[in-house]
Amino acid sequence: MDELRHLFRRAADHAADYRLSLPDRPVGVPVDQAVLNEAFAGPLPDAPTPPERVLAELVAAAEPGLVATAGPRYFGFVVGGASPAATAADMLAAGWDQIAFNAVTSPAAVAAETAAGTWLKELLGIPATASTGFVTGGQAANTAGLAAARHQVLADAGWDVERRGLPGAPAVRVFAGAERHATIDRSLRLLGLGTDALHPVSTGPQGAIDPDALAAALRDAGPGPSIVCLQAGNVNTGACDDLRRACDLVHRHGGWAHVDGAFGLWAAASPTTRHLVDGLETADSWACDGHKWLNLPYDTAFAFCARPDVHAAAMSYAAAYLVGSGGAPAGADLTAESSRRARGFAVWAGLRELGRDGVAALVERCCALARRFADGLSAAGFEVVNDVVLNQVLVGFGDDARTDRVVAAVQTDGTCWAGGTTWRGRRLMRISVSNATTTEADVDRSVAAIARLAQGIGGELVH
Structure with missing residues (x-):
């Protein structure tokens, strides 16, 4: 037991x-990926290896290939670093090794999810009566939400999709903004609806769905099962759809x-910033x-549904053989x-650590x-092309x-990390500020590094 305690402490x-x-x-x-792969490679040993040696070998092999995504100057992919309490709780979760299937496999895990939900x-601002599924990420959350949507719109049309499947089912139309996140398309593939079911709707100047275009699309489509995917937080600009007006339109057409509020729902x-997502509760x-923005460990995400019965x-x-199943929906349901x-x-611990005021x-x-970033880069002579309404x-x-x-130069330099994107036909640097430990000094240091590197690269500036 002393060896186990020592190993865990190490x-x-x-x-x-x-x-x-x-x-x-x-x-x-x-990083030379081939060299990194080689550090992990080699034949599987025949004899057991002492756990402490295994841990030391893992640290030595992994260290050169770690990216400081949890640090204060990582501005790529809307990634937040996990908070201290949430990280410690996740370490406990690994030690406890619970199966969060239901309240029989782990009463504590279900209780934590219930409270955190x-x-x-x-x-x-989601209705208190909604259900909460604890999933791996935005992909899983969108898939769960769209699975519930598929169930209900087909049930309204008299079709039991869980029993009968999709062959012969009424066609389901899916409407989404032209600048939707790619996980929406993937969810449609996974759910058997296919991307041919998708009807892209034009967006406004900052990438939010055009409510007038949505109204016309729903009107022109006529009656039939319809799902509309809205967005809180355009992945490039941070723009949010007019949720109140859009949800009203959808419901008037029976859809x-x-x-999809992967980060913008926060x-x-x-x-x-609450006005940006006015009407989300509808x-x-x-x-x-x-x-992402809540700064919890990977992988943590949530699928909420206003109809828990439909969700389940x-x-x-x-x-x-599944003792405890069939009750109130929870856990794996x-x-x-x-x-x-x-x-x-970890979710419970992270929320307790921050509190309501801390999250705000x-x-x-x-x-x-993010605005400081935009101001600094603009002052340095570079072009900020979006309205900075959130953290993008x-x-x-x-x-x-x-x-x-x-x-590429910024990613190689190491001072900070930002990604590239294509928006409205242009290649751009995308900066996402999501980490709780980022300071003004981190932003200023990053702006200076970006300016220094850009000035060393030839080409004509567009101001």
Whole structure:
């Protein structure tokens, strides 16, 4: 037992040392993937290896290939670093090794999810009666929400899709903004609806769905099963759809309104940004990540549904040997996973650590830092092309080739990390400010590095 205690403490020490190094270490460094692969490779040994040696070998092999995504100057892919309490709770969850299938396999895991789900709905303004499925990410959350939508719109048309499948079913039309996230398309593929069911709707100047175009599309489509996918937080610009007007349109046509709010739904947690997602409570289902703006560990996300019975009908199953199944929907009844890790412990701990005011402050601070980024890069002579309404900043450095070279230089330099994107036909740098530990000094240091690198790259600037 002393050996186990020592091993776990060594692992915790390694994790803490890594976290403490994040403010100073390069965010991303060039890595020879073949060399990294070789460090992990080699024949599987015939004899057992002492656990402490295994841990040391793992640290040595992995360290050169770690990206400081949890650090204060990582601005790619809307990634937030996990908070201290949430990380510690996740370490406990690994030690406890619970199966969060239902209240029989782990009463504590289900209790944590129930409590955390209640807090999440309060923070986001989602009806208290909605169900909450704890899933892996936005993809799983969108899939669960659209599975519930598929169930209900076909049930309204007299078709039991869970029993009869899709062959012979009434055609389901899916409407979504032209700038929807790609996980929507993938969910439609996974659910058997296919991307041919998708009717793209034009968007406004910042990428939010055009309500007039949505109204026309619904009107022209006529009666029949319809699902509308709305967005809180355009992945490039941060723009939010007019949720109140759009949901009203959807419901007047008898459809289901699903909101993909992977990061933008957190605008609801702050009085300063809540107006951007006005009307979100009128939707039928919602997808939201925890490992983005809420700064919870990977992988953590949530699938909410205004109709818990529909949510469970679309996702749950029962079997004679599954003791405890068939009661009030919880745990695996609301997700596509049976073998589920107890991610609710970290969610509960992260929310307790921040509190209501802390979540609001996190949202407000990231938005303010995004504006600081935009102001600094504009002052340096570069073009910010979006309205910075949340935590997303799009920057151009002249022609597409020059912008790509600047992005590559920034990623190699290591001071900070930002990704590239294509928006409205242009290559741009995309900066996402989502980490609770990012400071004004981090932003200023990053702006200076980007400006220095851009000035060293030839090409014509567009101001």
